[in-house]
Amino acid sequence: MSELLRVENLSVEFGPKAKPIRVVDGVSFAVPAGGSVGIVGESGSGKSITSLSILRLVPEPPGRIVSGRILFEGKNLLDLPPSALPEFRGRDVAMIFQEPMSSLNPVMTIGDQIGEAIKLHQPLSATERHERVIELLRLVGMPDPASRLGAYPHQFSGGMRQRVMIAMAVACNPKLLIADEPTTALDVTIQAQVLELMKSVRRRLGTAVLLISHDLGIIAETCERVIVMYAGRVLEEGDVRSIFRSPAHPYTRGLLQSIPRLDDDRRRLFQIPGTVPAAGSAGQGCPFYARCPSRVEKCAAEMPPMFRYGDDQLAACWVTAERAGAPMVRAGAAA
Amino acid sequence: MSEMAETATAAPAELPPAEGSAFDVVRRVLFGRPATIFATALVALFILVAIFAPWIAPYDPLQQSALDINQDPSAAHWLGTDQFGRDIVSRLIYGSRNSMIFGLLSPTLSAIFGTALGVVAGYFGGWTDRILSRIIDMLLAFPELLLAILVAAVLGGGFWNVVFVITVAFVPGFARVARAATLAVKQEPYVEAATAVGVRTPTIIVRHVIPNIFPSVLVLLTLWTASAIRLEASLSFLGIGTQPPNPSWGNIIRDGLNNLFGSPWPIVGAGIAITVAVLAFNLIGDAVRDELDPELSE
Numbered sequence: 152m153s154e155l156l157r158v159e160n161l162s163v164e165f166g167p168k169a170k171p172i173r174v175v176d177g178v179s180f181a182v183p184a185g186g187s188v189g190i191v192g193e194s195g196s197g198k199s200i201t202s203l204s205i206l207r208l209v210p211e212p213p214g215r216i217v218s219g220r221i222l223f224e225g226k227n228l229l230d231l232p233p234s235a236l237p238e239f240r241g242r243d244v245a246m247i248f249q250e251p252m253s254s255l256n257p258v259m260t261i262g263d264q265i266g267e268a269i270k271l272h273q274p275l276s277a278t279e280r281h282e283r284v285i286e287l288l289r290l291v292g293m294p295d296p297a298s299r300l301g302a303y304p305h306q307f308s309g310g311m312r313q314r315v316m317i318a319m320a321v322a323c324n325p326k327l328l329i330a331d332e333p334t335t336a337l338d339v340t341i342q343a344q345v346l347e348l349m350k351s352v353r354r355r356l357g358t359a360v361l362l363i364s365h366d367l368g369i370i371a372e373t374c375e376r377v378i379v380m381y382a383g384r385v386l387e388e389g390d391v392r393s394i395f396r397s398p399a400h401p402y403t404r405g406l407l408q409s410i411p412r413l414d415d416d417r418r419r420l421f422q423i424p425g426t427v428p429a430a431g432s433a434g435q436g437c438p439f440y441a442r443c444p445s446r447v448e449k450c451a452a453e454m455p456p457m458f459r460y461g462d463d464q465l466a467a468c469w470v471t472a473e474r475a476g477a478p479m480v481r482a483g484a485a486a
Numbered sequence: 487m488s489e490m491a492e493t494a495t496a497a498p499a500e501l502p503p504a505e506g507s508a509f510d511v512v513r514r515v516l517f518g519r520p521a522t523i524f525a526t527a528l529v530a531l532f533i534l535v536a537i538f539a540p541w542i543a544p545y546d547p548l549q550q551s552a553l554d555i556n557q558d559p560s561a562a563h564w565l566g567t568d569q570f571g572r573d574i575v576s577r578l579i580y581g582s583r584n585s586m587i588f589g590l591l592s593p594t595l596s597a598i599f600g601t602a603l604g605v606v607a608g609y610f611g612g613w614t615d616r617i618l619s620r621i622i623d624m625l626l627a628f629p630e631l632l633l634a635i636l637v638a639a640v641l642g643g644g645f646w647n648v649v650f651v652i653t654v655a656f657v658p659g660f661a662r663v664a665r666a667a668t669l670a671v672k673q674e675p676y677v678e679a680a681t682a683v684g685v686r687t688p689t690i691i692v693r694h695v696i697p698n699i700f701p702s703v704l705v706l707l708t709l710w711t712a713s714a715i716r717l718e719a720s721l722s723f724l725g726i727g728t729q730p731p732n733p734s735w736g737n738i739i740r741d742g743l744n745n746l747f748g749s750p751w752p753i754v755g756a757g758i759a760i761t762v763a764v765l766a767f768n769l770i771g772d773a774v775r776d777e778l779d780p781e782l783s784e
Contacts, residue, residue: 206682241684248682254675258697267693268683319683 600660
C-alpha cells in the first residue's frame, strides 16, 4: 500500500514564545492509503492537537507548530499558505469531531450543511447537489433521507447527528478521514453503530481513517495500526495484533490491563498509579518515568529512542528493550 | 438497527421547547400575553396612522390661521390649536411619521453597522479587535443623548442628519453585543467543523456566525426602537432634531412650552403620544427578549 500521510518529528507548542509549553513533542507516524490508524492516549496526551495539526486547525495564537513535516501525498502541508488551506480541507482530508451535539450549526438545515460542503469542492448543479446529499444521507444510514433534508440539527439524536457529520465529512470523497473521538459522546449501542458505519464507509469509498480515541477497545475493533501517545510523545506503535498480544511499553501494558473484562473476577479495577504530568513539565527522561512500574535510573536521565520488536512494532522503553534485546531505531526512521 | 435509529430520531420531537415555525414564534411574541396584545395593537395603530397621515389628518399640519389661535378642544379641533392656529391633532398625526421612521430606521441601520463592526472585532480578534473595541469603548463612554447632541451640533438638523445622529448613537451598543455573541459562537464546534470542510472565512461569518448571533441583536433592536423614538423626541425638543415648521412630537412639546398658558394641549397630546409609543415598543421588546433569551425562557 502506498503511503498517504506521513507525519515527521512534529512538535507543537502553546503559550508565549519565551516560555513555551510543548504539547506535541517529536511525533512521527504514517498512514497508508486506504489504511486505518488509531492514536490512543489519555486526556492531554496531545493526540487531538496532533490531528488538528494535520488540517492546520491548531489555533494560532496561542498554539504554533514549531517543527516537523506533515507530508500528504508527498507534499508538506506546513508549507501551504493560509489561503490554500480551505481548498485542501474537506477535499483531501476531512474531520469528524467529538461533539455531535454542537458540531452542526443549529440554524441551518442538515441538507444545507451537507450541501455547503459539496458546493465548496465539487461543481454540481443545484439538482445534482440535492441528489448527492440524499445519496450521502443514504450512505450513512439515515432513514428516509429525502424527507430529512429540511430538518434542523435539534430534531436529531446524537447518533443521527454524528451520521450527518460523517456524511458532511465524506461529501467530497476525501482521501483521509480524521475522526477525533467520534463516539465518546454517544451511548454504547450507538457507538457500535457509528463505528460500524465508519468501517463500511471506509470499505466503500476507500478512505483512509485516522481514529483518535482514549478507548483501546474501539481502536482494536476499527484500526490496523495503533500509535500510543503519552505526554505529547509516541511511546509505542505497531500493528494492532502485535501490540495487543505483546505490548512492549509498560504504559501500553498498563492501558491494556485497565480495560475491565467481563470474564474477570477481580474486585477492583486495575489502574496506573499517578496522573498524566502537566503539559510542558516533562524533563529529560522518559515522560512515563514517574508512574512506571519497571523504571530504572537511566529512564529519568535520558529519553529512550524507539526500539524495534518483531517486524512491525516499535516502543520507546529502555527496560523492555534491554530485556528483549531489541535493536534501536534511529530517530526519524520510524516505521 | 434501523428501528433503533428511528426511535432515537423521533424522541426529540416530543420535547416542547421554544420551537415551531417562524410564524408561530412571531405569533407567540406578539399575542402571547394580554399586555403584548395591547402593545401590538397600539404599535399597529401608530404605524397605520403614520402611513396614512395625509388621509387621516383633518387639516394641513402646517396651515396657520390667525383667527383660530390657542383654541380649546372642540368638535372642529379635537385637541384645539396652537399659537399659530395649527390643528394639534393633525400635527400629532404627521409627527408620528417622524417618530416611526426614526424609531424603526435608525436602530435598524445601527444594528447593521454595529453588528458588522462587532462581528469583525470578535471573529478576527488580535489587533483588529483591540482597535475596534477601543473605538467602541470611547463612543460608549458618552451617553447616547450626549453623543447624539455632539454629532447633531456638528451636522445641524435635517432628516438624514437626524437619522445619522441616532444611528451613530446606537452603533456602539450593537457592536458590543455582537462582539460578545461572536466570541461565544466562534468557539462553537460547528464553526471549527465548517472550517475543517474547507469553508472560507467570509462564508463562515455570513452563514454560521451571523445567523447564530441574530437573536441577541434582534432583542436589542426591539428594545431600542423605543429609545430611538425617545431620542428623536429629545433632540427635536432641544431644537437639533426635526426642524420646525415640520411637526415631530419633540418639537410640538418645544413649541407648546413657549405657549404653555396659551394652550397646554400640544404638550399633553404629544406627551401622551410619546409615552404610549415608547411603552408599547418596550412591551414588545420585553416579549421578544423573553422569547429569545434562553435564560429567561423558563
